[in-house]
Amino acid sequence: MNKQDHAEQEERSIPVHLLSGFLGSGKTTLLNRVIDHYRLADVKAAVVMNEIGEVNLDGQVIGGDVPMAEMLSGCICCSMSGDLAVELKKLVDDHRPEVILIEATGAANPMEIIDAVTETSMYERIELRSIVTVVDGPELLARSRRGGRTYKLMQEQIRCATDLVVNKADRLEAEELIEVQQLVRELNAYAPLTVTTRCEADLSMFDAAGGWPAGRSHDGHICGASCAHEHRAVDKAILDASAGKAAHVHDEACGHDHGACRHGHEEEAHSERTEQHLHASHAHVMALTHYLEAAVDSHAFEAFVKGLPDNVYRAKGIVTLKETGSRFLFQFAYRELELIRITPQGDVKDVAVFIGEHFDKQAVLAGLAKV
Numbered sequence: 001m002n003k004q005d006h007a008e009q010e011e012r013s014i015p016v017h018l019l020s021g022f023l024g025s026g027k028t029t030l031l032n033r034v035i036d037h038y039r040l041a042d043v044k045a046a047v048v049m050n051e052i053g054e055v056n057l058d059g060q061v062i063g064g065d066v067p068m069a070e071m072l073s074g075c076i077c078c079s080m081s082g083d084l085a086v087e088l089k090k091l092v093d094d095h096r097p098e099v100i101l102i103e104a105t106g107a108a109n110p111m112e113i114i115d116a117v118t119e120t121s122m123y124e125r126i127e128l129r130s131i132v133t134v135v136d137g138p139e140l141l142a143r144s145r146r147g148g149r150t151y152k153l154m155q156e157q158i159r160c161a162t163d164l165v166v167n168k169a170d171r172l173e174a175e176e177l178i179e180v181q182q183l184v185r186e187l188n189a190y191a192p193l194t195v196t197t198r199c200e201a202d203l204s205m206f207d208a209a210g211g212w213p214a215g216r217s218h219d220g221h222i223c224g225a226s227c228a229h230e231h232r233a234v235d236k237a238i239l240d241a242s243a244g245k246a247a248h249v250h251d252e253a254c255g256h257d258h259g260a261c262r263h264g265h266e267e268e269a270h271s272e273r274t275e276q277h278l279h280a281s282h283a284h285v286m287a288l289t290h291y292l293e294a295a296v297d298s299h300a301f302e303a304f305v306k307g308l309p310d311n312v313y314r315a316k317g318i319v320t321l322k323e324t325g326s327r328f329l330f331q332f333a334y335r336e337l338e339l340i341r342i343t344p345q346g347d348v349k350d351v352a353v354f355i356g357e358h359f360d361k362q363a364v365l366a367g368l369a370k371v
């Protein structure tokens with residue numbers, strides 16, 4: 001970076017993009033794509049990863065060149081929202097990134113995270129630019145038929161999005177895909193919506209409002225006046241979302257200046273949040289973290305994971321396979337198991353994390369002891 005670029009960067013607010021979406025919907029998959037997108041454009045990104053469990057497994061697949069703050073054993077939308085402000089400030093002071101990505105836990109209500117980011121903007125030049133909600137298409141459809149608290153949380157995540165990625169299209173029939181899009185549109189009629197498999201989305205929503213400094217090999221768009229308008233609109237959408245409304249893209253009809261707009265909506269947002277006490281929306285989600293002392297038999301392990309009770313809807317971890325001695329990252333989301341061979345850097349232990357609703361921890365541990 002030359003001197004002029006550096007000076008420009010100091011003056012510019014650092015855009016923050018929040019990745020939201022229910023457990024296992026594909027947030028980390030999207031995060032990896034966005035990081036690659038920034039690498040190609042030579043844009044320095046930093047990441048905040050939040051996990052309900054005690055270990056950050058997703059961080060294992062992100063390269064060591066990306067500064068990362070790990071916030072574990074809690075959720076940044078409630079118990080750790082104060083810590084988020086601290087971590088954001090630390091990332092900015094230590095690394096001066098050009099963009100920050102926050103991956104929330106799948107149990108997070110993004111509206112609360114908006115507060116923490118806004119708080120940090122008071123003493124660091126950062127600006128929440130978008131809330132991208134990754135929707136697990138098949139899971140949303142299934143949950144819409146049974147209702148319940150988890151479905152309510154999914155609805156909240158969709159409502160406050162400025163951009164929507166309807167993912168796992170490969171697991172939906174054509175008519176189901178239409179039904180999912182209708183469901184999403186009923187909740188949020190205005191955020192741009194992309195249907196994807198493995199989050200293969202157009203990533204221009206992650207580009208800088210004013211373009212990255214000149215001379216970069218950036219393949220994204222360099223915004224002109226009309227684009228700058230669109231991005232201001234996102235601010236408005238975020239504020240509307242935090243006021244508990246569906247996000248909508250601001251148009252000329254607004255007719256008043258954005259300073260006034262912001263103030264009004266913030267007051268509205270505050271009173272509504274107090275009334276609804278949104279933290280309660282995911283209090284039923286629980287996590288179990290267990291460190292493994294020995295290698296596992298691959299067949300027994302697969303059978304154990306696939307036989308987990310229905311109320312354990314997410315599991316992930318690192319295991320060593322007895323047969324080969326190789327280490328694998330495992331991902332289990334909505335009854336599908338995926339194993340990815342990894343070579344962990346540093347002292348990384350074998351561990352399994354289970355996330356679900358009111359499940360019997362002892363029964364899960366007993367099953368695990370047998371593999």
Ligand SMILES: Nc1nc2c(ncn2[C@@H]2O[C@H](COP(=O)(O)OP(=O)(O)OP(=O)(O)O)[C@@H](O)[C@H]2O)c(=O)[nH]1
Pocket residue numbers: 021022023024025026027028029030058105106167168169170171196197198199314331332333337338
């Ligand atoms: N079939 C299918 N699987 C997908 C798709 N996108 C992601 N996955 C898989 O779903 C699992 C969960 O994906 P992640 O990207 O880790 O999801 P996440 O939202 O970060 O999960 P949490 O961190 O637990 O909240 C992984 O095994 C992915 O490979 C998709 O479009 N189709």
